[in-house]
Amino acid sequence: MAQIVEPGDTARAAPRPPSSLEPHGPVDPAHAGAPLLRLEGITKRYPGTLALDSVDFDVRPGEVHVLFGENGAGKSTLIQTIAGVHRPSSGRIFLRGREVTLESVRHARTLGISAVFQEFSIVPQMTVEENLFLGDEPRRGGMLDKRAVRRMATEVLDRLGFELRPGQHALYLSRAEQQMVEIAKAFCTRPSVVILDEPTASLTERETERLFELIEQLKSEGIGIVYITHRMSEIQRIGDRITVLRDGRYIETLPVAGTTQERLVALMTGRVVDQIFPQIRSDPGEELLRLDGICASSGSETVLEDVSIRVRAGEVVGIAGLVGSGKSEIGRAAFGILRPDRGSIQLRGETVFDADAGIDRLGPRAMLDRGLIYVPPDRREEGLAMVLPARENMSLAALDLPGFSRGGLLRRSAEKRDVSAVAKRLALSPMNIERRAEHFSGGNQQKVLIGKALLRIGAQPEDARGRVVIFDEPTVGVDIGARMLIYRAMRDLCEAGAGVVLISSDLPEILHLAHRSYVMHRARLRADLPACETTEETVLSHFFDPETD
Amino acid sequence: MSANTAPGVPLAAAPLKLKTLVTRVFVRAGILPWFLISCVLLLTLTTDSFLTGSNISTVARQATYLILAAVAQMLVLLTRGLDLSIGTMFAMGSVVTSMAMVATSPMGPAAAIALGMGAGMATCLVIGAANGIGVAYFNVPPFVMTLAMSSIVSGLAFYSTGGTPVYGLPYEFSEIFGYGKLFGIAVPVIVTAAVLVLVHLYVSWTRAGRYLYAIGGNPKASELSGIDTKFNLFMTYVVSSGITGISALLLTARLESGESNIGVEYPLMSIAACAIGGVSLFGGIGKLGNVVLGAVFIIFVQNGMNLLQLNSYLQMVVIGLLLILAIVADNYRLKLLARMAD
Numbered sequence: 001m002a003q004i005v006e007p008g009d010t011a012r013a014a015p016r017p018p019s020s021l022e023p024h025g026p027v028d029p030a031h032a033g034a035p036l037l038r039l040e041g042i043t044k045r046y047p048g049t050l051a052l053d054s055v056d057f058d059v060r061p062g063e064v065h066v067l068f069g070e071n072g073a074g075k076s077t078l079i080q081t082i083a084g085v086h087r088p089s090s091g092r093i094f095l096r097g098r099e100v101t102l103e104s105v106r107h108a109r110t111l112g113i114s115a116v117f118q119e120f121s122i123v124p125q126m127t128v129e130e131n132l133f134l135g136d137e138p139r140r141g142g143m144l145d146k147r148a149v150r151r152m153a154t155e156v157l158d159r160l161g162f163e164l165r166p167g168q169h170a171l172y173l174s175r176a177e178q179q180m181v182e183i184a185k186a187f188c189t190r191p192s193v194v195i196l197d198e199p200t201a202s203l204t205e206r207e208t209e210r211l212f213e214l215i216e217q218l219k220s221e222g223i224g225i226v227y228i229t230h231r232m233s234e235i236q237r238i239g240d241r242i243t244v245l246r247d248g249r250y251i252e253t254l255p256v257a258g259t260t261q262e263r264l265v266a267l268m269t270g271r272v273v274d275q276i277f278p279q280i281r282s283d284p285g286e287e288l289l290r291l292d293g294i295c296a297s298s299g300s301e302t303v304l305e306d307v308s309i310r311v312r313a314g315e316v317v318g319i320a321g322l323v324g325s326g327k328s329e330i331g332r333a334a335f336g337i338l339r340p341d342r343g344s345i346q347l348r349g350e351t352v353f354d355a356d357a358g359i360d361r362l363g364p365r366a367m368l369d370r371g372l373i374y375v376p377p378d379r380r381e382e383g384l385a386m387v388l389p390a391r392e393n394m395s396l397a398a399l400d401l402p403g404f405s406r407g408g409l410l411r412r413s414a415e416k417r418d419v420s421a422v423a424k425r426l427a428l429s430p431m432n433i434e435r436r437a438e439h440f441s442g443g444n445q446q447k448v449l450i451g452k453a454l455l456r457i458g459a460q461p462e463d464a465r466g467r468v469v470i471f472d473e474p475t476v477g478v479d480i481g482a483r484m485l486i487y488r489a490m491r492d493l494c495e496a497g498a499g500v501v502l503i504s505s506d507l508p509e510i511l512h513l514a515h516r517s518y519v520m521h522r523a524r525l526r527a528d529l530p531a532c533e534t535t536e537e538t539v540l541s542h543f544f545d546p547e548t549d
Numbered sequence: 550m551s552a553n554t555a556p557g558v559p560l561a562a563a564p565l566k567l568k569t570l571v572t573r574v575f576v577r578a579g580i581l582p583w584f585l586i587s588c589v590l591l592l593t594l595t596t597d598s599f600l601t602g603s604n605i606s607t608v609a610r611q612a613t614y615l616i617l618a619a620v621a622q623m624l625v626l627l628t629r630g631l632d633l634s635i636g637t638m639f640a641m642g643s644v645v646t647s648m649a650m651v652a653t654s655p656m657g658p659a660a661a662i663a664l665g666m667g668a669g670m671a672t673c674l675v676i677g678a679a680n681g682i683g684v685a686y687f688n689v690p691p692f693v694m695t696l697a698m699s700s701i702v703s704g705l706a707f708y709s710t711g712g713t714p715v716y717g718l719p720y721e722f723s724e725i726f727g728y729g730k731l732f733g734i735a736v737p738v739i740v741t742a743a744v745l746v747l748v749h750l751y752v753s754w755t756r757a758g759r760y761l762y763a764i765g766g767n768p769k770a771s772e773l774s775g776i777d778t779k780f781n782l783f784m785t786y787v788v789s790s791g792i793t794g795i796s797a798l799l800l801t802a803r804l805e806s807g808e809s810n811i812g813v814e815y816p817l818m819s820i821a822a823c824a825i826g827g828v829s830l831f832g833g834i835g836k837l838g839n840v841v842l843g844a845v846f847i848i849f850v851q852n853g854m855n856l857l858q859l860n861s862y863l864q865m866v867v868i869g870l871l872l873i874l875a876i877v878a879d880n881y882r883l884k885l886l887a888r889m890a891d
Contacts, residue, residue, distance in 0.1 A: 337773065365775040374773065382773055385766025387833040396763050397774035405756045412754070452774070 034097060035060050036224040037082065037113070037193050042091035044077050044248075051077040054091070055250040057243055059193055059224035064215060064238050066256070067228045069245035069268055070479055075228050078245065079195050082226065083115035084108030106136075114186035115195035121185075122170045122178050129153035129166035132185050156184050160214060176207035183214075194218065195226040200234065205322045205522070212238055232261050232507055233540050244268055261536065265508060269480045276484055277512035280491045282531075284515075285313035286348075288499040289372070289468045294333055294343035303329045304340065305523040311468055311499040316490065318514025319503045320539050325520040327503050328377060331470040334501075335374035336361040347372055348466065368397060371466060373453050377473035377503075383449045386438035390428065390448045391419045393437050397456040418459055422451045426485050443482030450474065450486050457493070465497035472503045487513060511536060576885045579827040580878035581839055584871075585846050592853040599856060606735070612848040613741040617796035618815045619822035619844040620748055620837065621789040626823055627752075627761045628785050629768070629832030630684060630691040635793050635819055637702035638673045639812025642797030644706045645672040647715035647807025650722065658719035665722070669801070670794045676702055677790020681783035699816075706809035715807030726802035737799045744795060749837055751788075761785060765832025821868060822847055825875040847871075 035058035044052040052074045059065050067075045081088050084102035093100055095111055102108045105115070122131050129149050138148040153166040162180045164173075170181065179199060186194055196215075200208045215238055218225060229235060235242060239256040244267040251267050266272050289311040296304040304326050311317050321327040332338035334345060336352070339361050344354040347370055353361050364374070376382040384393050395415050398404050404415050416433070423433050426447040428440075437448055450471075457463050471490065475483045490513065494500045504510050510517055517534045519527040519542040526542040574582065592599040618635055625632045646669030653661040676698060683694040729736040752758035760781045763771045772778050801807060820830075826843030828835030847868065854864045 335773075364773050365777065368775040376770075376773055382767075382769045385763055385770055385833055387829065387831075388762055388766045392759065392762065396759075396771070396776075399756050399759060400775070408756050410754050410756060410759060 035094075036096060038094040039078075039082070040092045040094070042078065042081055042088045042093070044074075044081060044086070045089040051248050052081070052088070053248045053250075055245065055248075057250070059226055061192075061222040061224050062219045063240040064219065064225045064227050066235050066239040066242040067226060067245065068230075068235070068242050068264060069251075073245040073268070074248040075245055076197070077248075079115060079117075079197060079226060079228065082108070082113060082193070083117075083195055084113070109189045109191070112190070112192040113195070114189060114191035114193070116179075116182045116186050116197065116199060118197045118201065120178055120182055122181055124169070124171040126170060127166065128157075128164050128168050128170060128173075128181055128184075131170055131181055132156065132166075132188055134185075136188075152188070156187050160184055160187060161217075176203045179203060179207075179211075183211075191223065193224045193226065195228075197228045198230070199227075200229065200231070201323065203323065205325065208322065230506065232264070232536070235264075246270055261508065271480070276480065276487070277508075278484075278487055278491045280316055280494050280513060280515070282316070282494070282515040283314040283497075285497065286466075287312050288348055288466060289334060289501075290346040291330065291334065292344045292346075294330075294340045294345070296329060296333055296338055296340040298329075298338075302523050303338075304333065307343075307520075307523075307525050309518055309525070311501055313466060313497050313499050314494060315515045316494050316500045316502055316513050318510035318517035318534070319501065319520060320507065320510045320517055320542075321505075321520030321526075323505060326523040327520040328472055329523075330520070331374050331472045331501065331503050333361075334367075334468075334470060335372060336363045336367045337374075347468065368456060372468045372470070373397075373456055374470045375449060375453050375472060375474060377476060379445050379449045383452075384437045384445060387436060389434045390423070390437055390440065390451075391416065391433040393448050394419045394422060394433070394451045394455050397452055401456075401458075403458075418455060419451070421459060422454050423447075425454070426451050426489065427481075441479075442477045443479040446474070446478045447482055447485065450489055454489060457498075461492070461496040463496075464493045467493070467498040468501065469493055469498055470501040470503065473505060474502070475504070475506060475509065507536060507539060510534070510539065572885065576882055579839070579882055580875055581825055581827065581842055581846065584825065584875075585842065585849070588846060588849050588853065592849070592856065596853065596856040599853065604852070604856075608845075608848055608852050609738055610735045611852070612845050613735075613737040614796050614800050615815070615818055615822060615848060616741055616841050616844040617744060617792055617799075618819040619826070619840050620745070621792040621796070622819035623823050623826075623828050623835050623837070623840045624748075624752075624761060624785055624789045624792070625691070626765075626820075626828050626830060627832060627835050628765045628782055630765075630782070630785070631820075631830075632680065632695045632786070632789060633692065633816045634676060634680060634695040634699040634702060636812035636815040637699040637706065638676055638790060638793045639797045639800060639815055640706045640809050641676065641702045642669045642673045642794050643801040643804070643811055644710055644715060644807045644809050645669045646798060646801050647718055648709070650719060651715060651717045654717065654719060658721045661719050662722050665718075666798055669798055670791070673790045673794030673797060674787060677786045677788075677793075678783070680790070681786030684786065685779040685782035703809075710807065710809045712809060716805075718801075718805060718807070723802050723805040726799055727805065728803070737803070740795065740799060744792060745837070745841065748792070752837055757781065757784065762833050765829075765834075767833075817872070818847060818868065819844075821872040821875070824872055824879070827879060829879075830876075 038058040040056055041054045042052055043050070043054050055074065055078060057078065067078065069075050080086055084105045084107055087102065093102060100111060102111070123134065126134070132153050133149055138145045138152065140148070150166055157164055157166065160183065162184060164177060164180060170178065173181065183199070199211060203211060215225060227239065235256055241253055242256050242259065242264070243253045244251040244264065246268060269276060287310055291307060291309045294304050294307045295302070307326070307330060309317070309330065319327045319330055329338055333340050340353065340355060342355045344356070345352050350370070351357070351359055352367070352370065353359055380386065395404060399410070403418065404411055419433050423431060428447050429444055437445055440448065453469060457467055457469070474486055478486070490500055490502070502510065502514055511534055514534060515531050517529045517539065518525055519529065519539055521542055529538060598604050622632055622635060646665045649668035650661045650665030653664045680695055680698055683689040684691050726736055731739055752761065760771065760776050763774070763776060764778050764781055768778055800811065804811070822843035823835065823840055824830065825846060826836070826839035828840060850867065850871065851864060854867065
C-alpha cells in the first residue's frame with residue numbers, strides 16, 4: 001500500500017496503521033497523493049432552475065474538505081451527486097483517476113463513497129444491527145444470516161469505537177446515538193470517501209467532541225471527508241480546505257488556515273458583513289424580563305441549571321451556545337412552555353413564575369397578553385400551519401386583539417389589510433398572502449413566521465415599546481435576502497423600545513447584532529459579556545470545555 | 550394563477566388548451582365538479598325520471614340528513630380528528646327522543662315533543678362531550694376514542710330497546726319535522742339550510758372557526774400562538790355532535806319511530822362526502838360548500854342507482870370505490886397544486 005502523502009504537507013504524512021479500515025480498493029501508485037475523488041464541471045439542471053453550474057471539486061486522501069455556502073447554494077445537490085442520488089446533467093467524476101458514472105447510492109457505495117445525510121434513514125422499530133444492514137442483509141440459503149449480521153455489526157461498531165449494542169432497538173437511542181448508527185452504516189462498506197452533512201446539528205457538545213475524534217482517526221487512515229457545516233468554529237477546528245459555493249456556482253477553494261471569518265462570509269454571500277448586519281442603536285431603558293436562578297429538566301436530563309438573565313428595553317441580548325447547551329430552553333421557560341423546577345421569572349415587574357412562592361407558569365396565552373412573544377426555531381414543527389395560507393398563519397396569534405376580532409367575530413378586511421402591510425414590509429415573495437405556507441421557499445416561510453410575531457405586536461412603532469420578543473434561531477435555513485429583512489425587523493423592534501432576545505447558533509449573528517451576550521454551556525450560564533467583549537474568541541472560548549477539563 | 554408558473558406542466562400550445570383548462574379546474578376545485586357533471590349527465594341520459602321536479606325535491610330532502618352528518622364530520626376532520634361514533638349518535642338520539650316522547654305523552658303533544666327533542670339533543674351532546682374530553686384532555690387518538698364510543702353507545706341503544714323500534718310518538722312530531730312544509734319547502738330542508746348558514750358563519754367569520762383550521766394545520770404552532778387547543782378541540786366535538794343531533798331528530802321524525810339500528814352507514818358516508826368534497830383527512834383543509842356538494846353527490850349516486858334498480862349491496866361497492874377514487878384524485882391534485890403553486 002503506497003503511503004498517501006500530500007506533497008508539501010508533512011502534517012498528513014503519518015504512516016497509516018495496518019487496520020481493517022483499508023479504503024476500498026488499491027490506490028493506483030501513479031495517483032498517490034492525487035485526489036481520491038475529483039469532479040469536473042458538474043452541472044445539474046432542474047426544470048426552471050440551474051442547481052449546479054459547472055462546479056469543480058476534489059477530495060484528497062486524509063483531508064477534511066468543507067463545503068460552505070448558504071442554503072440553496074447547491075451544497076446538497078453537489079453531495080447528492082457525489083453520493084449517487086442523482087446523475088449530473090453534465091460534467092465528469094473521477095475516482096482515483098478513473099472516470100466513473102455513479103448509477104445509484106448503492107453503486108457509489110460499492111465504489112467506496114458513503115454519505116451520511118442530515119435526514120436519518122433509521123427505522124425506529126428495528127435494532128441497531130438490522131438498521132446497519134438494511135437493504136443489504138447478509139443471507140445464507142435465502143434466509144437472513146443473523147449470526148453474520150451480529151458479527152459484522154460488532155466489527156464495524158468496535159472499529160469506530162461506538163458504544164452501541166447491536167441488538168438495541170433504535171427507538172430507544174438518543175439523537176446522537178442515531179447519528180452514530182447512520183455513520184456506522186456508512187462504514188459497513190469500507191468507504192474511502194465519506195460525506196458528512198451537518199453531522200453535529202443534533203449533537204450535544206460532548207458528542208460533537210467524540211465525532212471530531214473519530215474524524216481525526218479517519219483522516220489518519222487516509223479517508224477523504226467531505227464535510228458540510230455552517231459553523232465557523234467547526235471549520236476552524238477540523239477543516240483542511242474549504243470550498244465556497246454560491247447560487248449553484250463554484251466561488252473559490254481556500255485553505256482553512258489563514259482564512260478569516262469575514263472573508264468566508266463575504267465569499268458566501270457576495271456581500272461584505274456591514275451590508276448584511278444593520279447597525280442597531282442601543283438605548284437600554286427599564287428592565288423588562290428577569291430570570292432568577294432558573295433550574296429546569298426535561299425527563300431525567302437537566303436543561304437549565306441556575307440560570308439568571310436580564311433583558312432591558314431597547315437592547316438586543318444575544319444568547320449563544322451549542323445545540324443542547326440550554327439556550328433554547330431559556331426562551332421556552334420565559335414563554336411558559338417549559339416549567340422550571342426552581343427559580344423565578346419576572347416580566348415588567350410582575351412575577352409570572354416563582355417555584356418557591358408556588359406561582360405556576362402562565363403559558364403562551366397569558367405571556368402573549370403580557371407582551372412577551374416567542375418565535376420558535378422550527379417553523380415546520382412549531383411555527384406554521386403549512387397547509388394554511390400565509391395570511392391565516394400571520395394573523396393567528398393576533399386574532400384575539402380588538403383590531404382583528406370583536407366579540408369572537410373576525411374582522412377579515414382589517415386582517416387582510418394589516419397582513420398585507422406586514423408582508424410588504426418583509427418583502428414576502430411572491431407577494432401573495434393567500435398562498436399556502438408550504439408553497440413558499442424556506443426564507444419566505446421564515447418571513448411569514450416573523451410576520452406573525454410582528455402582527456401580534458402591532459403595526460405602529462410605539463406598539464413595540466416595552467415588549468419582549470424572543471427570536472429562537474430566526475435565520476436557520478434562510479437565504480441572505482430574507483436574513484437581512486429579518487435583521488432589519490429586529491432593529492426596528494429594538495429601536496422602538498422593545499427588549500429583543502436573540503438565541504442563535506450562528507455566531508456572526510450574535511457578534512454583529514447583540515449589544516450584550518450570554519453564553520450557555522451544558523445547561524449553565526458560562527459568561528455574560530458586554531458588547532465590547534463580545535468577540536469571536538471570547539464567545540467561542542466559552543463554547544467548549546476548557547482544555548484541562 | 551398565471552400561465553407561466555408551472556414548469557413541467559405543458560401550457561400554451563393551442564391543441565392543449567382544453568386539456569390545460571380541465572387541469573386548472575381540477576387543481577382549483579378538485580374532483581367533485583367532474584364527479585357531479587358526469588353523474589348528472591349519466592343519470593339524465595339513462596333514466597327518464599332523474600331530472601323531474603318530484604325526483605329533485607325527493608333528492609333534496611333525502612340529502613339533508615347526510616349533509617348535516619357530513620358537516621358535523623367536517624368540523625372534526627378539520628382538527629385532524631375523526632368521528633366514527635356519528636352513526637350511533639343517530640341511533641341513540643333517535644331512541645332517547647322516542648322514549649322520552651312516549652314517557653311524556655300524557656303531558657300533551659307539545660310538551661312531549663319539546664321534552665323528547667331536548668332529551669335526544671342532550672344525549673348527542675353528552676356523547677360529543679365524552680369524545681371531546683377523551684380526545685382533548687386524555688390524548689386518546691380520535692380513531693380509538695370514537696370507535697370505542699360507538700361500541701358503547703350502540704350497546705346502550707340496543708340494550709335499552711331490546712332492538713325493537715320505539716313506537717307511539719306524537720303524530721304532530723312527524724307531521725311537522727318529518728313531512729311538514731313551510732312556504733312549499735320541506736321543513737328538514739329549511740332546518741338544514743339554517744344550520745348551514747350558521748356553520749358558514751362559524752368556520753369563516755369567527756375566531757373559534759379559524760382556530761379549527763389552525764389546530765388541524767399545526768396543533769403545536771396553534772398552542773404557541775396562544776390558542777387553548779384543548780378547549781377548542783373539546784368544543785369542536787360538542788358542536789359537531791349538536792349538528793349530528795339535529796340530523797338525528799329530523800330522521801326520527803321522518804321514520805316516526807325510535808330505531809336503535811339506524812345510522813350504521815353514516816360514518817363511512819359522511820367521511821366519503823368530506824373526502825369527495827376535498828376535506829383533508831390530515832386536518833386543516835376543507836370548505837363547507839364543497840362538503841355539501843359532496844353529500845349531494847353521494848345522494849345523487851344512490852338515487853340514480855335506485856332508479857337504475859341496482860342491487861343495494863352493489864351500491865355499497867360503488868360508494869366504497871368512489872371514496873378511494875376521491876382520495877387518489879385529491880393526492881394527485883395536491884401534487885399538481887404544489888407544482889403550479891399560486
